[in-house]
Structure formats: structure tokens, C-alpha cells
Amino acid sequence: LQMKWTLTIGKVAGIPIKLHFNWFLTAGLVAWALSAAYFPQTYPGWQTETYWLVGTASAALFFLSVLLHELGHSITAQREGVVVNSITLFVFGGVAYIAEEPPTAGAEFRIVAAGPLTSLFLAALFFTVSWTGTLGPLLSGAAAYLGQMNVVLALFNLLPGFPLDGGRILRSALWKWMGDFRRATHWASRAGVGLSIVFIALGVGLIVWGDLFSGGWVAFVGWFLGTAARDGYREADTQAEADMTALSEMEGLRIRAGGLSFTSSARTGFDLPSAEPAHSYVFVPARKSCPKCQDSSSYE
Ligand SMILES: [Zn+2]
Numbered sequence: 001l002q003m004k005w006t007l008t009i010g011k012v013a014g015i016p017i018k019l020h021f022n023w024f025l026t027a028g029l030v031a032w033a034l035s036a037a038y039f040p041q042t043y044p045g046w047q048t049e050t051y052w053l054v055g056t057a058s059a060a061l062f063f064l065s066v067l068l069h070e071l072g073h074s075i076t077a078q079r080e081g082v083v084v085n086s087i088t089l090f091v092f093g094g095v096a097y098i099a100e101e102p103p104t105a106g107a108e109f110r111i112v113a114a115g116p117l118t119s120l121f122l123a124a125l126f127f128t129v130s131w132t133g134t135l136g137p138l139l140s141g142a143a144a145y146l147g148q149m150n151v152v153l154a155l156f157n158l159l160p161g162f163p164l165d166g167g168r169i170l171r172s173a174l175w176k177w178m179g180d181f182r183r184a185t186h187w188a189s190r191a192g193v194g195l196s197i198v199f200i201a202l203g204v205g206l207i208v209w210g211d212l213f214s215g216g217w218v219a220f221v222g223w224f225l226g227t228a229a230r231d232g233y234r235e236a237d238t239q240a241e242a243d244m245t246a247l248s249e250m251e252g253l254r255i256r257a258g259g260l261s262f263t264s265s266a267r268t269g270f271d272l273p274s275a276e277p278a279h280s281y282v283f284v285p286a287r288k289s290c291p292k293c294q295d296s297s298s299y300e
Helices: 023-042 048-079 105-132 136-157 165-178 181-209 212-238
Strands: 006-012 015-020 084-090 093-098 244-249 253-257
Touching: 015 023, 015 048, 023 048, 023 136, 048 084, 048 093, 048 105, 048 136, 105 136, 105 165, 165 181, 181 212
Parallel strands: 015 084
Antiparallel strands: 006 015, 084 093, 093 244, 244 253
């Protein structure tokens, strides 16, 4: 079971780490937005090459943070006796493919919680580096940015709608309460659909307000989440048991998909399991290029 169009870059804890070709799009976008917009606007007075060096390094550390979030899920899964097939970084973040459903609601809770906890730990680490201030304004700024991004990664993924981590936690609680995995998935997925509608409305609002890029991205992520959530409860309703679970991130949402073939999904256009694509999310801090949003330090 493999995503098509991936490049294996190594192994951690026996888990193959892969890059999907569409990840390069996001990587380039984040590096560009940091180097050409966010850092020059926020910390003026440095040379263009310096911005690109710091911007590219920051983008690399950001994606390393995403990978560590996935590893948080994955290593906890291994400790719970669940096999992890691979971790793939793709356009919206990361996905950890897990070979089976966790044995209990408690195991599911621990596997899911490990991702956001990893991100919060990384945030504390980056903020500490930033606050010591020994690196000078630009590098301290980069560390602060990475701290913020890890907080965003944790909080976004903790929103209580399946397939986000928060939705998984909701499901594990419902599972414990109802004693029924499928019904728990059904209701957590409904919450996910509700969340996706909020995101699409928010995205449309931003577009109307004049922030075309951020609005488009938020709406797109909302649509993507909705697709994944609907597939989640459709599957919960029609299928007794899944062959495979994937934890997907941008932070890590878990994908539960039965008997899937990793063919290109016509609906999403990504080579993801057609059942439940990922919840991942990237904030691209290019907000200040928007003429209507001149406020000093905001970024998306
Ligand atoms: Zn996660």
C-alpha cells in the first residue's frame, strides 16, 4: 500500500519517510513567502541572500516540525503495538499510515494526543530560543515564527472534527462512552463536516474582505476536510471494519480507510487514499502583500 508519486528519503524508527511530489509545491511556497515577504517586511534591513538563507532554513525546520508531529503519533502507535507503514509529507502537511485500528479507545487517545503534544513541546523549545534573544533579531524572529507555527499546528489539529486530531479525540471519547466504534466515527465525522462548513464560510469571508490568497487557501482546506469527514461517516455507515488506518497531519489526522487502493483520486486530485484524505494545513505568511491588510504583525 503506497501513495503514488512519492520519494523515500529515509527511515526513522523503522518507518519509511516519504515526500509526495505535491509537497514540493508547498515547500517552495512557504520558503518563498518567508524569504520574499514575511521576513523582509517584519525584520527590514538585511540583504536579500540573508532573507533567502533564513527563509529556506525556517521552511525546512517547519516541515521538520510537521514530520516530528507525525513521528509523535507513529512512535506512540508502535508502543501501543500498532504497526506504522510509512509517513508521507504532502501538499497539506503529513500523513502517518497505520496498519490497523488502535485496539482500544484509550490507545487511540494516546496515539492521537501525542501529535499535538509534540508540536506544543517544539513550540516551547522555539519560543525559549527566541526569548533568550542571543541569536539577533532576524534569527530570534525566525525562532518565534517557528514557535507560532507549532502552536498553530497543535491548535488547528485539535479542532473537534474528524479527521483532525481533535475529532479523533472526540471519537475516542464517544467510543469509550457508546462502546461502539462505528457510531463514534459517525458522530465525530458529522462534527468534521460542520467544521469544514465553518472553514469554507471563513474562506469566502476572507475573499470578500479582499484577502484572496488566504481566503482561497482556507476555503480549499475546508473543502478538503469536508470530503475527508464525509468519507469518514459514509465508511462508518457502510463498512464494518477497516483494513487500514492512516494518521494524517499537518498535523496529523488519522485516516481510516478500508481496503483501499492508492490510485489518484479524481475527486481531490491527490494521490491519497480515496476514502479519507488528510487534514493537514499550512499557513503561508504572505498576508502583508494584501493592500487592505496593513496591520503590523499579522500573518496567516
Ligand atoms: Zn496529528
